[in-house]
Amino acid sequence: MIFGMVFAIFRKLLSALSVMAPIVFTTVFNFIFMVFFGINLDVSTSITSGILMGLVIDYSIHIASEEQRLKDPYLVIENVGPSVLTNALGLIAGFAVLLFSELALFKNISILMMLGIGVGATFTLIVQPLILQGKKTGTS
Structure with a gap:
C-alpha cells in the first residue's frame, strides 16, 4: 500500500523504490534486533514497526x-540531511529515557525505537x- x-x-518507479528502501531496511532490522535482544513479538513491539515505518517514510519523502x-x-x-539527523537524534534521546523504566516492556520498546530510528535515518541519508x-547518472 505504501x-x-x-x-x-x-x-x-526509481523515486518510489528509493523511498521504500529505507522503510524495508528499517522493518527488517527491527525484527533482527528483536531476535538479537530476545524481545518477543507482541502487540506493543509490533506497533513499534508501524511507528518506525511512519517516521522513516517521513524522512524518505522529504x-x-x-x-x-x-x-x-x-x-x-x-538541505534536508541536518533536519533528518537532528530529528532522529532528538527522538532517540527522547526514547532513551524509557531505558530507566522498571518495566521490561518500556525498556524493550525503547531499545527497538532507538535502534530503529538510527537505522532508518542512516539508510535514508545514505x-x-x-x-x-x-x-541521475542513468546507471540504475
Whole structure:
C-alpha cells in the first residue's frame, strides 16, 4: 500500500523504490534486533514497526521530494540531511529515557525505537541518495 501511494505521488518507479528502501531496511532490522535482544513479538513491539515505518517514510519523502526539486542528491543531503539527523537524534534521546523504566516492556520498546530510528535515518541519508544518484547518472 505504501509503495502504491508513493508511486502515485512521485510517478517514477526509481523515486518510489528509493523511498521504500529505507522503510524495508528499517522493518527488517527491527525484527533482527528483536531476535538479537530476545524481545518477543507482541502487540506493543509490533506497533513499534508501524511507528518506525511512519517516521522513516517521513524522512524518505522529504529526501525524494527535495531531490525532485533540486535534481542533485548531494544538494538534497545538504538541505534536508541536518533536519533528518537532528530529528532522529532528538527522538532517540527522547526514547532513551524509557531505558530507566522498571518495566521490561518500556525498556524493550525503547531499545527497538532507538535502534530503529538510527537505522532508518542512516539508510535514508545514505542508501536513498545512492539510489537517487543512480537515477541521475542513468546507471540504475
